[in-house]
Amino acid sequence: MTGKQNSKGFILVFLGMLSAFGPFVMDMYLPTLPAMSDFFQTTSSRVQLGLTTSMVGLATGQLIFGPLSDKYGRRSPLLIAMALFLISTVGCIFSQNISQFVALRFVQGIAGAGGVVISRSIAADKYSAHELAGMLATIGAINGIATVVAPIGGGVLADFGGWHGIFWFLFIVGVLLIIGSMRFRESLPGGQRQNIRWGDMYRRFGIVLHNRQYVRYILQYGFTMGVLFTNIASAPFIMQQYYGLSPMLFSFCFGVNAVAMVISSALAVRFSTMERALHVGNHGMLFISILLSVAFFLDCNFWIYEILIFCLLAMVGMTFTASNTLAMDCERKNAGVASALLGAIGFAFGGIVSPLVGMGDIRMSTGFLFFMGSLCSCVCACFSFHRLPFRKKALNFAPYRIINVFLQKLL
Numbered sequence: 001m002t003g004k005q006n007s008k009g010f011i012l013v014f015l016g017m018l019s020a021f022g023p024f025v026m027d028m029y030l031p032t033l034p035a036m037s038d039f040f041q042t043t044s045s046r047v048q049l050g051l052t053t054s055m056v057g058l059a060t061g062q063l064i065f066g067p068l069s070d071k072y073g074r075r076s077p078l079l080i081a082m083a084l085f086l087i088s089t090v091g092c093i094f095s096q097n098i099s100q101f102v103a104l105r106f107v108q109g110i111a112g113a114g115g116v117v118i119s120r121s122i123a124a125d126k127y128s129a130h131e132l133a134g135m136l137a138t139i140g141a142i143n144g145i146a147t148v149v150a151p152i153g154g155g156v157l158a159d160f161g162g163w164h165g166i167f168w169f170l171f172i173v174g175v176l177l178i179i180g181s182m183r184f185r186e187s188l189p190g191g192q193r194q195n196i197r198w199g200d201m202y203r204r205f206g207i208v209l210h211n212r213q214y215v216r217y218i219l220q221y222g223f224t225m226g227v228l229f230t231n232i233a234s235a236p237f238i239m240q241q242y243y244g245l246s247p248m249l250f251s252f253c254f255g256v257n258a259v260a261m262v263i264s265s266a267l268a269v270r271f272s273t274m275e276r277a278l279h280v281g282n283h284g285m286l287f288i289s290i291l292l293s294v295a296f297f298l299d300c301n302f303w304i305y306e307i308l309i310f311c312l313l314a315m316v317g318m319t320f321t322a323s324n325t326l327a328m329d330c331e332r333k334n335a336g337v338a339s340a341l342l343g344a345i346g347f348a349f350g351g352i353v354s355p356l357v358g359m360g361d362i363r364m365s366t367g368f369l370f371f372m373g374s375l376c377s378c379v380c381a382c383f384s385f386h387r388l389p390f391r392k393k394a395l396n397f398a399p400y401r402i403i404n405v406f407l408q409k410l411l
Helices: 008-019 021-027 030-039 044-072 075-093 098-126 129-183 198-209 212-242 247-268 274-297 302-330 332-356 362-384 390-394 398-410
Strands: none
Touching (some): 008 098, 021 044, 021 098, 021 129, 030 129, 030 247, 044 075, 044 198, 044 332, 098 129, 098 302, 098 332, 198 332, 212 302, 212 362, 247 302, 274 302, 274 362, 302 332, 302 362, 332 362
16 A cells, blocks of 8 residues: 555645544534533533543553554554544444443544544654644644534534434544545555564653653643643533523634634744744743633633633644644654654643543632643743753743753653
8 A cells, every 4th residue: 555645635634634533522512511411310520521531542542553553554553443433433322321421432532542643643754844844733723623613513413413413423524534544545664664562662652751852842732732621621611601601602612712723823834943933832821821810810701711712722722733843853763652642641631630620610720720731831841942042031930940840850
């Protein structure tokens, strides 16, 4: 399958759809979370476990499919992941209770992770540093569009077919990607694969983690994902229960906010360097998170909340493009493992913060998690800019110095 190459247009659309698995798996059924509590006759916190387990699955699955794609090529593990996704999606549809649903969401997350991790590996296989930045930015924009479409489409489908209709739609998406995977021509020739034993294959995680610059980038990415998932977990309850929006109006607002990530992902490549884009995005994210925390404390109205969330997600999108490009460029020889660790730490951070959102007053906990995630992300970014003059000035800020000492001990 290595002779004839796929067109650049096919690769772009195919990788964009694969990377969009995350938003579709997680965001599409967000408008139905309150209704699912009634369907399964359980609490909202137990229904939210379906979101948490899918994120844990998305993290775990990348650690499985990343090394597999380095050893066996990209195509075969991708076909296995898509088949598993179809099976687990059908299982979710016919779940008899919330426990079955939550368990199958974990399997669905593992399967979806195959598409996410392999899409980045394919991009690293095919493109050089500058082209890679452009491709990842474009994929990020497609991913952002998926984030826009997913909750809006979920709201529409919920009106006609309830949450079952949403999962039937995910099944159809999985079928389309199975077809795309069959058409995909292998991007990792046999001579470039890691022909090593299983035990040695997973020891390569340690080799990659010895690259301190790579570790700094993925930690920064992880904290930023924590900010994003704080918004994903809190938005349905803040918008619908506190501000009184309907599921459809919530879906629309959630989608509009995701437009910010689409725009900023595309703008990131216009900076002189990816390091500069990362610097601007992180410090903007920290500033806006402080404003949001204050706004929550002062009991702000909906429009202040909406504008600040839109701006926050714009900064998040900018940092995603930069950190993904910089991290993958650090470890081209181990693209599968590097992509796996990058994605795994992001969804792991997301899985950790999501249950914390519901502790106490949801707006106060959300504001605190926004601030802490942004601060830690900013410190990791500054710590990685060892060649840039603004690092020394930034790290004079007291909270930065404390976290910087911790990172120096860790790394």
